[in-house]
Amino acid sequence: MTLTTEPATEPVARPFPTRGHTARLPWPFPDDLTAFRYSVNVEPARVVRRTAAGEWGAHIVDLGGEEYGAIMAERRRILDADPTRVRVMPGMEPACWDLLVYYLRDLAASYPHVMELEESVAPAGDRFHWRNHALGTDQVFVLGDAATLPCDPLTFLGREVPDDLLLVKERDGRLHFDAGLVTFAAAWSVSFDVGMSMDEIHQPVPGLTRAGVTARAEQFLRRLPADQVYRRVNWTLSASGSRKLDVSLEELPEWGTDIPALVRDEDWGRLQLRIEVEHFIRLPMTGAVTFNIRTHMTSLEEIRQVPAWRDQLAQVVLELPEDVAAYKGFLDHRGPAMAWLTRPTGVAGATGPDGRTAS
Numbered sequence: 001m002t003l004t005t006e007p008a009t010e011p012v013a014r015p016f017p018t019r020g021h022t023a024r025l026p027w028p029f030p031d032d033l034t035a036f037r038y039s040v041n042v043e044p045a046r047v048v049r050r051t052a053a054g055e056w057g058a059h060i061v062d063l064g065g066e067e068y069g070a071i072m073a074e075r076r077r078i079l080d081a082d083p084t085r086v087r088v089m090p091g092m093e094p095a096c097w098d099l100l101v102y103y104l105r106d107l108a109a110s111y112p113h114v115m116e117l118e119e120s121v122a123p124a125g126d127r128f129h130w131r132n133h134a135l136g137t138d139q140v141f142v143l144g145d146a147a148t149l150p151c152d153p154l155t156f157l158g159r160e161v162p163d164d165l166l167l168v169k170e171r172d173g174r175l176h177f178d179a180g181l182v183t184f185a186a187a188w189s190v191s192f193d194v195g196m197s198m199d200e201i202h203q204p205v206p207g208l209t210r211a212g213v214t215a216r217a218e219q220f221l222r223r224l225p226a227d228q229v230y231r232r233v234n235w236t237l238s239a240s241g242s243r244k245l246d247v248s249l250e251e252l253p254e255w256g257t258d259i260p261a262l263v264r265d266e267d268w269g270r271l272q273l274r275i276e277v278e279h280f281i282r283l284p285m286t287g288a289v290t291f292n293i294r295t296h297m298t299s300l301e302e303i304r305q306v307p308a309w310r311d312q313l314a315q316v317v318l319e320l321p322e323d324v325a326a327y328k329g330f331l332d333h334r335g336p337a338m339a340w341l342t343r344p345t346g347v348a349g350a351t352g353p354d355g356r357t358a359s
């Protein structure tokens with residue numbers, strides 16, 4: 001990973017995507033997968049996975065190489081403009097501190113040349129000194145003392161890492177999504193979903209609860225041990241055609257016309273595969289469970305450069321049941337988009353009504 005180590009007062013925006021982008025991409029499908037169905041597809045985290053273009057997965061937080069500055073500039077812009085992206089239910093403040101300390105320790109261990117955390121026990125409480133040389137952060141704080149941070153602990157962490165941060169706690173015998181900082185939601189809203197149970201959250205997902213996936217997911221989270229970290233990969237074709245990470249419901253007026261325009265222009269190369277790597281961690285002090293989401297995007301144009309990915313994506317997308325394709329938002333245009341993807345490069349050809357290339 002290449003990261004600048006010069007201190008900077010503001011995150012630096014760099015051209016996006018960068019050269020290493022495809023090589024670091026968490027391709028969401030196992031090599032032999034030809035048909036995708038929803039399942040509790042969890043696996044141990046911090047395990048490197050090789051892909052047809054490179055590898056990913058060594059750390060819990062993927063800073064994103066040269067893209068880190070650009071992603072964090074976007075994250076901070078959204079948080080400054082819209083404070084409602086951070087929602088903390090009463091009683092969740094200790095879990096937010098727990099999350100902050102867990103992540104800062106993990107970051108310092110994963111990226112020791114860029115991030116440092118010093119810890120000491122003082123009469124006034126546990127004292128931490130956090131330095132992030134890539135973003136220029138230098139902050140001393142006391143655990144549990146909000147006055148020692150420039151903002152609440154969840155927001156402080158959210159301004160350092162590219163992941164959306166979600167916390168789940170047991171309440172009334174069920175797991176509830178009770179705190180979150182979310183700037184890159186895929187067509188949902190943290191303000192709408194916060195406080196909901198797992199069943200309520202997943203109600204819009206076709207067949208998920210009926211097939212028992214939601215119940216098995218809740219069971220998995222309840223049994224999650226404190227010393228093991230798991231992850232899961234989720235995917236969709238983006239609700240926006242350009243490389244916009246923020247396609248939350250809050251921003252619907254900004255991206256709602258992107259796909260109709262892309263379909264009208266048959267600009268399929270710009271359509272994005274949106275990949276979410278989600279980490280499940282039982283936090284040591286409070287027992288709250290994380291559901292932190294790191295979002296990656298890559299265009300069909302980029303995917304076309306990797307033949308194994310090109311062929312697998314087309315197969316999976318075209319085979320997907322209609323209700324799931326409709327929920328993911330691409331039922332109407334998956335045919336022509338996948339025909340474009342698999343068309344031999346250099347061959348000009350119109351797409352037929354079934355989405356196949358007319359020669």
Ligand code: HEM
Pocket residue numbers: 038039040041042166167168177187188193201202204205208213217218220232234235236291328
């Ligand atoms: C192992 C655990 C989990 C599994 C297997 C799971 C599964 C899923 C699946 C299959 C979808 C549909 C995604 C798509 O097709 O693009 C989904 C959506 C979603 N999940 Fe989960 N989920 C899990 C845990 C959680 C947790 C803990 C939360 C919240 C803290 C959560 C929040 C959401 C949200 C907000 C959506 C979007 C729903 C919408 O469209 O309104 N999930 N989940």
